[in-house]
Amino acid sequence: AQSVTQLDSQVPVFEEAPVELRCNYSSSVSVYLFWYVQYPNQGLQLLLKYLSGSTLVKGINGFEAEFNKSQTSFHLRKPSVHISDTAEYFCAVIGGGTSYGKLTFGQGTILTVHP
């Protein structure tokens, strides 16, 4: 079985400040990792993904994440946030075995950017 823990339920930050949203996962098999963003009353939009290869992954809107296998983490970062980044962010994992194809989500982190 696999699970995802997002360590912060809410993260307030001022505009143009850096931000890190933390995600840890557990799985007994190799995993693929994703970050999705959800704006109010909308669906989920893919920010970035790690399938294999370079552990530093760059996504849309200036976001990046680093896969750390030894710490089982996949933290999302942005060097300078904008008001428009205010949204809920979900970390998610797909693993092999019985969970093949099943996307498991963390509980979400609400990022609020203040002017």
Next chain:
Amino acid sequence: DTEVTQTPKHLVMGMTNKKSLKCEQHMGHRAMYWYKQKAKKPPELMFVYSYEKLSINESVPSRFSPECPNSSLLNLHLHALQPEDSALYLCASSSPSGGETQYFGPGTRLLVL
């Protein structure tokens, strides 16, 4: 193009009504998904179709009935729903190889009265 479309955007129905949600993708994906998302919670998987066959049913009540008429379309038929079924229903699609990215539609906001 990574677009998944869903209709309707909003739906209000009574507990005795029958309605359907529709999802469509033209990315050539052969896996399609239904998720349910309650307020302030992550999406919960309901059903997975792979190559137009139901491959996962997460013990969803029979008042929800999925249908995959072809590789581009996914329906969710609703009958005799309860107020607690009110939620955002999300459709997603992917290539059915497990590690492929799931692309989500905008969702249907359902209110059951």
